[in-house]
Amino acid sequence: MHFPEFKLETYLSRREFSAAYLLCCSDAETWTLSELLKLASPELQQRWEALPLGYDIPSGNATLRETIAQLYPGLGPENILCFAGAEEGIFCTFSRLFGDNTHAIALSPCYQSLRDLPKTFGAQVTDIALRFEDQWQPDLEAIRAAIRPDTQAIIVNSPHNPTGTMLSKENEQALINLCEEHGLTLFADEVYRLLGPKTTEWRAPIASQTGAGISLGVMSKSYGLAGLRVGWIASQNIELLHAIEQTKYYTSICNSVPSELLSCIALEARDTILARNGNIVDHNLSLLDSFMERHAERFSWVRPEGGCCGLVQDHGKENVETLADELLKATGVLIMPGSVYDLTSNTFRIGFGRKNMPEALEHFESFILKG
Ligand SMILES: Cc1ncc(COP(=O)(O)O)c(C=O)c1O
DSSP states (O other), X not given: OOOXXXXXXXXXXXTTTTOSEETTOOSOOOOOHHHHHHXXXXXXXXXXXXXXXXXXXXXXXXXXXXXXXXXXXXXXXXXXXEEXXXXXXXXXXXXXXXXXXXXXXXXXXXXXHHHHHHHHTTOEEEEEEOOGGGTTOOOHHHHHHHOOTTEEEEEEESSOTTTOOOOOHHHHHHHHHXXXXXXXXXXXXXXXXTOSOTTOOOOOOHHHHOXXXXXXXXXXXXXXXXXXXXXXXXXXXXXXXXXXXXXXXXXXXXXXXXXXXXXXXXXXXXXXXXXXXXXXXXXXXXXXXXXXXHTTTTEEEOOOOSSSEEEEEEXXXXXXXHHHHHHHHHHOEXXXXXXXXXXXXXXXXXXXXXXXXXXXXXXXXXHHHHO
């Protein structure tokens, strides 16, 4: 098995914990333990104080799976399988979907494990390029043409990291139809679901829409609770969920019990949590709209529709990697060059989920104005 260098995680791990301003984050403003506990119902508060720290049900705590299932119309707790973060969910799912003599269709740029882990498990991957000119929407004809007899799955991510765009209704339906017609799995990474500008309209998750779908969710992004390391997949295919659970017995066995309960508290209070996080995103996006207008000659982007990051094209002369290094050194502001996504164009990911983003943007703007 080969695990290629994970460029994005490597880039972040060397900078994220010492940078003063994270202007590239893909997660919402983090909540503290005490803020979260204040949102707990009396029943969950009591459970928190008397929590036994033993093993829990491998597929996920029963209350947690029931609460998560509320996010998936038509599905119940038996349709949910929990993991340590979204990343373990991707790993365990792909270990069962892919092997030698299998094939996957992925869309690039993307979060690297979505494209590279199928290869680690032995699959061949056809990489379909998303293009700025198409507003980052996938080329459905190219996807259709890439389907082979050994294709197992089409892998998508909506809202998308790094562009913040979402599959159009038509493209989503076309992908569902393609997967149903060809007996493929539609693996939908939906870790940014329910976070974004208030105007965003949310359709049902893919796992609710089709028996061919697997939806990936997590506490990290929309809820701002990455430190809990709780993620999940949802699917109508219970046999497949059981097979995937077998891999979890070799990785984490069960979730962290305190994290499971804290996730229950957060999901029960999701309206409050998503409203606060959404307000930050709305405010920051309005600042970015003005910033993009002021610097229209140098920067362009497709305005993100969901999540809290976007991909900016820099038409300046300087290489973005150099710009990012110099910016970090001079101001403590961290952006993320598109090269971590293997993009050759001069692009960078900008994040707007954090409360101190306005200050970070001010530092960034003064830096570029100084030239
Ligand atoms: C699209 C996408 N999927 C999965 C993950 C992994 O999420 P987690 O850190 O919660 O495991 C990330 C993290 O950045 C992501 O952006």
